[in-house]
Amino acid sequence: MEDGGQMMTVRDYEQTHLYALYQPPNSAEADESTVVLDSWGDGPAVLLRDSHWAESYGTSTHVIERFDKPDATDALARTNAFRAEIENPQTALHANARELETAFLANPAPGDIFSAMPVIAPHLAESTRRRLQECSPRTRNVLAADAARDAYGLDDAQANSPRTTKAILKEAKRLDALGRPPLSW
Structure with missing residues (x-):
């Protein structure tokens, strides 16, 4: 805090x-x-x-x-x-x-x-799910990398680990599968 x-x-x-x-x-x-x-x-x-x-x-x-x-x-x-x-x-x-x-x-x-x-509000989960399904795997990787930079307070010029990006996508898939229709990557 x-x-x-x-x-x-x-x-x-x-x-x-x-x-x-x-x-x-x-x-x-x-x-x-x-x-x-x-x-x-x-x-x-x-x-x-x-x-x-x-x-x-x-x-x-x-x-x-x-x-x-x-x-x-x-x-x-x-x-x-x-x-x-x-x-x-x-x-x-x-x-x-x-x-x-x-x-x-x-x-x-x-x-x-x-x-x-x-x-998470159901309408946000559903709209996010739909939008991500429209994205290519490369775009999803870019989004996850951006999320990692935001989470760690890095500026756009700083790269992050591909492992971090992969972990974010894996965790997003796991969270999405909790009692809701699964998101297929």
Whole structure:
């Protein structure tokens, strides 16, 4: 997390769901650079505008907490300490957590079982899939190389490893196959 950036926990009341948003420094909430981080979702971190949550953000949602970098660092330390206590078999908290885990995981109520939602908006996934199917393998390699340069902050003149490009294409194919029609390369 960058200095000046902000993490937010967002609750969507219509979907009964929580997710996190990262707002980079010097950006307004829900602008072009805000990123959704959804640990319950199926898919990668994605820009809010390209996410499943883009339409409902701000209408059926509420930001329930915000962290700047110092607050996030403190919250992470407290979370790690709490997790260590839960995982320590010599604590009462560990015993209580095991009882709760057993009760909830043994016989979950049908209404308490949810499948993972795709993080990426379905219309974006479908339009991307169609556009990539129209591309030649060479064009897909160029797109993956550009994505790698963007991800690593390299300028256009800097080359990246063909292995990186191949890995991006392989991972994109794997992610696309998760519960959606596969994309044939």
